Amino acid sequence: MAENEITDENHGLQEHRVFQPPKEFTANAAIAGMEAYDKLCAEAASDYEGFWGRLAREHLDWQTPFTKTLDESNAPFYQWFNDGQLNASYNCLDRNLLNGNAEKTAIIFEADNGAVTNVTYRELHQRVCKFANGLKSRGIRKGDRVIIYMSMSIEGVAAMQACARIGATHSVVFGGFSAKSLQERIIDAGAVAVITADEQQRGGKSLPLKAIVDEALALGGCDTIKDVIVYKRTGGDISWNKGRDIWLNDLVDNQSADCEPEWVDAEHPLFILYTSGSTGTPKGVQHSTGGFLLWAALTMKWTFDIKPSDVFWCTADIGWVTGHSYIAYGPLAVGATEIVFEGVPTYPNAGRFWETIAKHKVSIFYTAPTAIRSLIKASDVNPEFHPQKYDLSSLRLLGSVGEPINPEAWMWYYKNVGGERCPIVDTFWQTETGGHMITPLPGATPMVPGSCTLPLPGIMAAIVDEAGADVPNGQGGILVVKRPWPSMIRTIWNNPERFKTSYFPEELGGKYYLAGDGAIRNKDTGYFTITGRIDDVLNVSGHRMGTMEIESALVANPNVAEAAVVGKPDDTTGEAICAFVVLKGARPTGEEAKKLAAELRNWVGKEIGPIAKPKEIRFGDNLPKTRSGKIMRRLLRVLAKGETITQDVSTLENPAILEQLKESA
Ligand code: 6R9
Numbered sequence: 285m286a287e288n289e290i291t292d293e294n295h296g297l298q299e300h301r302v303f304q305p306p307k308e309f310t311a312n313a314a315i316a317g318m319e320a321y322d323k324l325c326a327e328a329a330s331d332y333e334g335f336w337g338r339l340a341r342e343h344l345d346w347q348t349p350f351t352k353t354l355d356e357s358n359a360p361f362y363q364w365f366n367d368g369q370l371n372a373s374y375n376c377l378d379r380n381l382l383n384g385n386a387e388k389t390a391i392i393f394e395a396d397n398g399a400v401t402n403v404t405y406r407e408l409h410q411r412v413c414k415f416a417n418g419l420k421s422r423g424i425r426k427g428d429r430v431i432i433y434m435s436m437s438i439e440g441v442a443a444m445q446a447c448a449r450i451g452a453t454h455s456v457v458f459g460g461f462s463a464k465s466l467q468e469r470i471i472d473a474g475a476v477a478v479i480t481a482d483e484q485q486r487g488g489k490s491l492p493l494k495a496i497v498d499e500a501l502a503l504g505g506c507d508t509i510k511d512v513i514v515y516k517r518t519g520g521d522i523s524w525n526k527g528r529d530i531w532l533n534d535l536v537d538n539q540s541a542d543c544e545p546e547w548v549d550a551e552h553p554l555f556i557l558y559t560s561g562s563t564g565t566p567k568g569v570q571h572s573t574g575g576f577l578l579w580a581a582l583t584m585k586w587t588f589d590i591k592p593s594d595v596f597w598c599t600a601d602i603g604w605v606t607g608h609s610y611i612a613y614g615p616l617a618v619g620a621t622e623i624v625f626e627g628v629p630t631y632p633n634a635g636r637f638w639e640t641i642a643k644h645k646v647s648i649f650y651t652a653p654t655a656i657r658s659l660i661k662a663s664d665v666n667p668e669f670h671p672q673k674y675d676l677s678s679l680r681l682l683g684s685v686g687e688p689i690n691p692e693a694w695m696w697y698y699k700n701v702g703g704e705r706c707p708i709v710d711t712f713w714q715t716e717t718g719g720h721m722i723t724p725l726p727g728a729t730p731m732v733p734g735s736c737t738l739p740l741p742g743i744m745a746a747i748v749d750e751a752g753a754d755v756p757n758g759q760g761g762i763l764v765v766k767r768p769w770p771s772m773i774r775t776i777w778n779n780p781e782r783f784k785t786s787y788f789p790e791e792l793g794g795k796y797y798l799a800g801d802g803a804i805r806n807k808d809t810g811y812f813t814i815t816g817r818i819d820d821v822l823n824v825s826g827h828r829m830g831t832m833e834i835e836s837a838l839v840a841n842p843n844v845a846e847a848a849v850v851g852k853p854d855d856t857t858g859e860a861i862c863a864f865v866v867l868k869g870a871r872p873t874g875e876e877a878k879k880l881a882a883e884l885r886n887w888v889g890k891e892i893g894p895i896a897k898p899k900e901i902r903f904g905d906n907l908p909k910t911r912s913g914k915i916m917r918r919l920l921r922v923l924a925k926g927e928t929i930t931q932d933v934s935t936l937e938n939p940a941i942l943e944q945l946k947e948s949a
Pocket residue numbers: 559604605606684685686687688689710711712713714715716736799800801814816817823826827828
């Protein structure tokens with residue numbers, strides 16, 4: 285592999301290594317070489333609508349063809365392909381029965397305990413049809429919202445597909461969220477049903493799901509819910525509400541295995557997925573059917589270069605957007621064979637990923653930097669679980685998603701997992717973007733560790749200053765997208781105003797999509813490097829979390845007077861949550877502080893979910909504030925890092941407080 289230096293001194297990461305895509309890869313790639321990439325970019329630049337219209341016709345099956353590609357008349361509520369009609373489940377399933385994939389394995393389910401279940405496209409189609417008919421038998425109809433609170437399973441994917449088949453809008457809630465978070469989402473979505481499992485199986489343990497649904501509904505306000513559909517995963521004890529609860533088996537047993545898809549307009553909401561913003565409650569990101577599905581299918585081909593013989597494995601959970609685009613829809617839309625993995629990377633040991641790749645001859649592997657970093661550590665401690673101890677020769681492409689990948693982790697992944705023969709696609713995107721935005725193309729783009737390189741063809745990504753003016757390469761700024769694209773967020777469910785102000789702020793002219801990340805482009809190559817969120821959103825193990833949400837959870841505790849949450853860099857999780865807390869009573873110290881900190885951690889776990897528990901809690905008599913009462917978060921960030929404050933603190937009302945906040949409980 286050629287490893288030649290580039291000269292730029294101004295790159296955000298001072299990274300000089302360049303890795304060319306392997307020639308053999310380029311020879312068979314969907315986008316073969318930079319000329320092919322440039323050609324697509326030029327096509328998009330010269331005829332933007334024609335470009336997307338062509339792709340939407342080529343990659344999706346339409347029941348009613350669209351005649352208008354992009355409608356900007358009600359910007360920023362853009363509409364794509366909207367006089368066309370289609371069905372997402374038809375495009376993922378029926379289409380594969382018609383094009384010779386009926387007996388091909390659609391899903392290889394790898395259970396927590398290593399048991400394997402395969403389903404073909406024909407079987408999956410039958411299951412989804414029965415499921416869809418079951419939903420209809422309960423009166424669930426097009427436009428209804430259905431909450432899915434399930435762990436990784438074939439049934440989880442089938443539930444999403446079944447909703448899509450009947451035109452119901454699903455909203456998957458990650459199984460690690462608390463009853464309260466679930467209740468809030470049920471209420472905001474006005475959902476009519478919850479699909480769940482008795483329990484989930486993770487890392488050798490059974491964890492409750494149905495019990496949390498019961499708790500959520502008992503919190504009140506969920507009167508729209510008529511049905512709770514329960515998939516029996518473990519057979520563990522659960523309580524039962526007759527008339528409301530129904531076993532999935534009983535729901536589908538006598539249903540027909542045929543279900544005519546509900547043809548919906550391209551703009552029909554396929555799903556709502558809640559994600560964290562910088563203020564207030566989570567936002568219900570609404571995605572369309574046509575644009576979203578086009579993107580899921582197209583990026584499977586462009587970014588993952590998917591071929592009929594590939595075994596594709598995305599390790600995300602269906603509770604996150606990555607699991608929507610690259611488990612539930614994308615792989616099926618292109619007729620791929622994919623792994624659905626129930627477990628965790630470290631059970632029964634830290635070799636689980638590598639063993640699973642060898643076992644199923646995975647050829648494309650897509651995971652998060654946080655997993656890579658934790659497995660680097662684990663294999664340092666116990667060399668038995670080093671990837672090189674496993675046969676990973678089936679791999680031909682690696683991917684990374686969720687947070688910036690640091691160059692050392694990139695190099696380790698490249699050498700030890702990819703055997704220096706697999707390109708790595710470092711895919712930058714967001715819940716709101718529906719799929720990849722800025723990423724190398726594996727058969728075209730020379731790779732630089734730590735850089736997501738260049739936007740996909742047709743994605744008008746740019747870096748601007750706070751007034752919306754372009755900044756030159758080599759200078760950091762705000763990442764925006766200047767033109768609408770098919771898979772973009774359509775609105776925030778129940779809150780179109782918040783959609784406008786969050787993503788199309790007036791300060792930037794109201795026309796650019798604001799990603800919420802900072803970025804810098806390399807002076808010579810124009811490559812993008814993401815420098816991190818510019819708002820109050822944290823990224824902990826690739827999970828998005830708003831500091832405000834955690835602060836609200838903390839102050840909801842009867843002992844807490846005030847709280848401020850900041851992120852601090854963490855070797856494994858990327859960022860860690862550090863909370864500064866003022867109690868109503870006296871500032872605790874020693875053992876008492878430890879005890880209270882543990883209580884508050886559990887409290888946040890209950891309020892939001894275990895993923896939001898602060899790693900560190902510090903108590904003070906007060907927080908550092910300006911004379912006008914504003915909390916000085918930038919000082920808290922310095923303290924959280926354990927660094928000395930060198931900034932000017934003369935505007936502080938109470939500089940003495942900084943001393944107290946140096947120590948964690
Ligand atoms: C897909 C997903 C989105 C935020 C995004 C950014 C960060 C994701 C990244 C990346 C650098 C990458 N992010 N991928 N940062 N390089 N390859 O993760 O969606 O959960 O909405 O998070 O994650 O900060 O704004 P989501």
